[in-house]
Amino acid sequence: MAREFIIEPITRIEGHGKVTIYLDDNDQVKDARFAVTQFRGFEKFVEGRPFTEMPSIVERICGICPVSHSLAASKACDFILGVKIPKAAAKIRRLLNCGEFIQSHALSFFYLSCPDLLLGFDSDPATRNIAGLISANPQLARNGIRLRQIGGHIVEWLGKKRVHPAWVVPGGVNEPLSSEHRDMMLAEIPEAMDIIQNTLTFFKRIMEDYRKEIRTFGNFPSMFLGLVDAAGNWEITDGFLRFIDSKDNIVADMVEPARYKEFIGEAVEEFSYLKSPYYKPLGYPDGMYRVGPAARLNVCGGFSTPLANLEWTEFRDLERGPVLSSFHNHYARLIEILGAIELEELLLKDPEILDTHIRAFASVNEYEGIGCVEAPRGTLFHHYKVDKTGLMQWANMIVATGNNNLALNHSVLQVARHYMSGAKITESMINRVEAVIRAYDPCLSCSTHAFGQMPIKITLVKPDGTIADEAVRG
Amino acid sequence: MKHFIAVVGYGNPTRSDDGAGIAAAELIGKAAEAEGLPVKIFQYHQLTIDAAPLLLDYKFAIFLDSGINIPHGSILFNRIESEDYGALSLSHHLKPQQLLMIMDTLFGSSPESFLCTIGGRDFDFGNTLSDKVAATLPEVVNASLEIISQTGSAYRSVFVQTPN
Numbered sequence: 049m050a051r052e053f054i055i056e057p058i059t060r061i062e063g064h065g066k067v068t069i070y071l072d073d074n075d076q077v078k079d080a081r082f083a084v085t086q087f088r089g090f091e092k093f094v095e096g097r098p099f100t101e102m103p104s105i106v107e108r109i110c111g112i113c114p115v116s117h118s119l120a121a122s123k124a125c126d127f128i129l130g131v132k133i134p135k136a137a138a139k140i141r142r143l144l145n146c147g148e149f150i151q152s153h154a155l156s157f158f159y160l161s162c163p164d165l166l167l168g169f170d171s172d173p174a175t176r177n178i179a180g181l182i183s184a185n186p187q188l189a190r191n192g193i194r195l196r197q198i199g200g201h202i203v204e205w206l207g208k209k210r211v212h213p214a215w216v217v218p219g220g221v222n223e224p225l226s227s228e229h230r231d232m233m234l235a236e237i238p239e240a241m242d243i244i245q246n247t248l249t250f251f252k253r254i255m256e257d258y259r260k261e262i263r264t265f266g267n268f269p270s271m272f273l274g275l276v277d278a279a280g281n282w283e284i285t286d287g288f289l290r291f292i293d294s295k296d297n298i299v300a301d302m303v304e305p306a307r308y309k310e311f312i313g314e315a316v317e318e319f320s321y322l323k324s325p326y327y328k329p330l331g332y333p334d335g336m337y338r339v340g341p342a343a344r345l346n347v348c349g350g351f352s353t354p355l356a357n358l359e360w361t362e363f364r365d366l367e368r369g370p371v372l373s374s375f376h377n378h379y380a381r382l383i384e385i386l387g388a389i390e391l392e393e394l395l396l397k398d399p400e401i402l403d404t405h406i407r408a409f410a411s412v413n414e415y416e417g418i419g420c421v422e423a424p425r426g427t428l429f430h431h432y433k434v435d436k437t438g439l440m441q442w443a444n445m446i447v448a449t450g451n452n453n454l455a456l457n458h459s460v461l462q463v464a465r466h467y468m469s470g471a472k473i474t475e476s477m478i479n480r481v482e483a484v485i486r487a488y489d490p491c492l493s494c495s496t497h498a499f500g501q502m503p504i505k506i507t508l509v510k511p512d513g514t515i516a517d518e519a520v521r522g
Numbered sequence: 523m524k525h526f527i528a529v530v531g532y533g534n535p536t537r538s539d540d541g542a543g544i545a546a547a548e549l550i551g552k553a554a555e556a557e558g559l560p561v562k563i564f565q566y567h568q569l570t571i572d573a574a575p576l577l578l579d580y581k582f583a584i585f586l587d588s589g590i591n592i593p594h595g596s597i598l599f600n601r602i603e604s605e606d607y608g609a610l611s612l613s614h615h616l617k618p619q620q621l622l623m624i625m626d627t628l629f630g631s632s633p634e635s636f637l638c639t640i641g642g643r644d645f646d647f648g649n650t651l652s653d654k655v656a657a658t659l660p661e662v663v664n665a666s667l668e669i670i671s672q673t674g675s676a677y678r679s680v681f682v683q684t685p686n
Contacts, residue, residue: 159571178571182628190629196572197572
């Protein structure tokens with residue numbers, strides 16, 4: 049008799065999601081679904097607003113990565129203005145994105161995932177949280193808080209606010225970087241470097257303990273998508289789209305993000321509010337691809353900064369082709385923090401960064417604009433259409449987590465198959481299903497930011513609707 | 523150098539009375555500045571772990587929050603100390619006592635602290651306080667300044683001597 053398990057809510061992720069696991073008549077896992085159960089509606093309710101408001105409005109999509117949305121929105125608006133933004137503006141936008149990457153990746157690694165990695169997936173859930181981490185390794189916790197603070201300082205000192213800064217605007221930014229803030233940021237770089245290099249050493253040491261998870265956490269062939277610069281190197285703010293297949297072949301390269309619709313289709317499933325984008329030439333669902341830290345390291349040809357490039361070489365040596373296991377998003381996240389700190393230093397030492405010509409002004413010159421950046425969780429697209437007065441007529445947004453939707457579902461299925469034993473609900477299985485989702489650091493919204501044990505209810509439902517088994521945690 | 527006093531207002535100013543702590547902190551900041559008291563104002567939607575290193579430089583702190591456990595429009599000052607943070611299930615739900623414990627555990631010290639609770643009733647969407655809560659804010663300011671001036675007199679002299 050076919051049955052299903054439901055895990056809801058998923059903890060230590062941003063937003064509300066649930067997992068349903070379907071069993072066949074022999075109690076073997078038949079299918080699994082990761083569903084996002086909340087509806088945000090930004091694409092619809094921005095219609096009718098002046099396009100110039102978009103960077104500020106879409107920042108409210110998220111409290112963790114508002115910078116990414118404001119950058120993508122502003123880039124789409126730059127298109128509508130028909131302007132090329134001043135060089136200094138482009139550079140400080142990049143600097144802002146570095147700050148976003150540092151603080152968001154630090155949150156994901158230290159606050160959300162380290163409790164699993166340091167204490168073990170099978171440790172007591174009552175202590176497998178940030179409090180347990182503080183007790184077990186206060187230095188690691190201090191490092192996480194400090195690194196997040198340093199990244200947050202970049203955002204705050206540029207945008208006057210750490211969350212939802214109204215600083216990135218169509219045509220550039222609304223205030224230049226002061227020499228005082230530049231010096232304050234430069235002063236924090238050595239400490240940030242020290243923390244991230246120590247953390248990389250720590251992570252590479254403990255990675256050996258998780259060979260089984262590496263083998264089973266979203267470890268399957270798929271395509272990967274990410275931005276690269278003109279030389280094919282790691283890029284997070286500008287650049288071109290690159291798709292590679294599971295055998296490391298580049299299948300689409302140097303694609304202007306404005307052409308995204310030629311390559312990305314969007315499917316909708318009835319069980320989730322999250323879209324399922326796919327690589328159009330392969331169709332749905334065969335065109336599954338992944339974005340995010342490991343994807344970016346897979347698609348790029350290296351870093352243009354020396355320390356991150358050295359780490360990247362080591363990362364790519366993990367496998368012959370692309371690094372397939374989603375578990376390695378943790379590792380990739382740390383390398384990206386290192387790369388972001390190196391890039392931050394380069395930008396801050398460029399005298400042009402202090403130039404006060406930071407905004408281009410124009411009115412509506414184009415009726416359509418597309419902006420694309422790498423958000424910490426992956427490639428982010430904002431696509432707007434306006435009327436001649438600049439009022440928004442239509443919007444389409446493909447967020448990082450949406451890009452990963454098909455892969456998330458596949459990853460949950462893989463973990464469920466490995467860790468479920470018959471129709472028995474086990475703590476071990478719940479922990480790993482949650483952990484594989486967490487490896488993608490999905491941002492379902494900014495509404496809930498849980499990082500500890502929350503009540504989880506798992507229900508085994510028979511086809512006739514009666515409950516066969518139930519487990520409640522927390 | 524620990525010579526400042528921190529006033530930490532927290533809550534959601536777009537949920538009516540939930541913003542009472544934020545509003546009170548702002549008023550205390552203005553009043554303290556007028557009186558030359560060495561006070562630094564912090565305003566948060568929620569107390570999170572990220573606040574821990576920021577409060578390290580302060581010997582004394584007043585946390586301001588709204589609550590439903592006391593009558594509408596009343597205020598309650600309690601001296602608070604570190605409290606076990608347990609499972610810390612939600613970052614949004616950090617109590618000031620838990621924040622103090624995190625500071626003690628991670629950094630070895632935390633400020634001597636008071637918690638001021640302001641009795642609210644209307645927590646619906648809105649950016650204005652209920653009349654009773656708005657009317658009680660001057661009292662919150664006066665009581666806070668009294669605590670600050672009593673506790674902070676020693677710090678004020680240190681502040682004058684070492685302005686940086």
